[in-house]
Amino acid sequence: MAASGTKIAIPKITWEQVSPAPVVLVFGKESFLADRALQRLKSLLLLEDPELEVSDVDAGAYTDGALEMIASPSLFDEPRLVRVENGVKATDAFIADALRYLQQPVDGTTLVIRHDGSTVRGKKLLDAIRATPGAIEVLCQPLGRGDLVPFARNELRLLEREATPGAIAALVDAFHSDIAELANAIRQVALDTDGPVTEQVVRTYYSGRVETTAFAVVDEVIARDTAKALVTLRHAIATGADPVPIVAAFAMRFRQLAKVSGAGGGDGQAARQLGMQDWQVRNARKDLRSFTDATLCDAIEAIAHADHAVKGAERDPQHAVERLVRQLADRSVA
Known part of the structure; x- marks a missing residue:
């Protein structure tokens, strides 16, 4: 560890940047990205030495002394990968042993500690890892909607x-609720x-x-096709879609329209100013042709009312979202 009073800023990286290091902290709530990081790390270590020994430890069920024994070199000095899960529930015994281990990591051993950050349990250990020369931290936080296209x-x-860009947008629209599902869908369509x-x-x-996602409903509303929008909405709800994320999709799209409506310059210039993609600005400007400033403001207000309704203000969320679809598609917002 660093000398007293000396701060070490260990690298904070994404899963695809992972490379072998003596100590690796995999931190964040997105388990899919954490799994990716662990898989990549194991693959890289196996490339270095196919005789890699892999051990798994549950920090929440840990007993004294086990870490030193597992991490110590074997008789034949094979490299070791020690994967520690459940760091968020680490026992006092694990924290104490890990803190001792960090004072002098074992040569040829890669210690990976997974902590989802949902509690401050083990904060002393996290701080110690982040002050360990040669350690790395892999950030695995949930991706926001804006992160899914990249x-x-x-x-x-x-x-x-x-x-x-349209294909990527369609994939994200269809599978935005689950990053693992999105990755699997991309892999499937790419391979097939x-x-x-x-x-x-x-x-x-x-x-x-794709055709029954919330964004497909929004598309039909913006196209002013009330009948098709209602059919698509009812199909979406019948197959398990919830009114809350459907209204959230309306809110996201119309906030985007509002941002673009006030932007000047070409599509590229506006995209850079707004932190959007060129094609998003181009599509938004096309959609804005069917709105006036007044109807756009009314639409945003109607969406806010619908959001309140589907989150408990009204007894029938499905009726509330159907009313929103009719109002916006007919441009009969008040």
């Missing part, structure tokens, strides 16, 4: 597949189709899922 693009890049992945390819491959 994530999907990177997944396709790793699979060496070309995809259009040939040529560039286009929006039409995605919509054909995942027709049932």
Whole structure:
């Protein structure tokens, strides 16, 4: 560890940047990204030495002395990977042993500690890892909606597949609620189709899922097709969609329209100013042609009322979201 009074800033990296290190902290609530980090680390260590010994430890059920025994070199000096799960529930015994271990990590051993950050349990240990020279921290926090397009693009890049912005948007719209599902969907469509992945390819491959998402409902509302919007909405709800995220999808899209409505310059310039993609600005400007400033403001106010309604202010959330669809599609907002 660092000398007293000396602060060490260990690297904070993403899962795809993981490389072997004496001590690795995998921190954050997104278990899918944490699993990715652990898989990548193990693969890299196996490439270095196929004789790698892997041990798993549950920090929440730990007893005295086990860490030193597991991490110590074997008779034949094979490299070791020690994966510690459940750091958020670490026993006092594990914290004490790990703190001792950090004073002098074992050569040839990679110690990985997983902590989801949901409680401050083990804070002293976390601080110690973050002050250990040579350690790294892998950040595995849940991705926000704005992070999913870059994530999907990177997944396709790793699979060496070309995809259009519309295809990426369709995949994110359909599988935004679960990053593992999104990654699996991308992998499936990439492996099972040939040529560039286009929006039409995605919509054909995942027709049932894509066409009944909240964003498909929003698309029909913006197109002012009330009947199709209601059919799509009812299909979505019948197949398990919840009114709350449906209204959230309306809120996100219309906030985007409001941002773009006040932006000047070309699509690229506006995109840079707003932190958006060029195609998002271009599509928003096309959608704005069917709104006036007044109807856009009214729509945003109606969405706010609907959000309140589906979160408990009214007894029938489905009725509230249907009313919103009718109001916005007819532009009959008050």
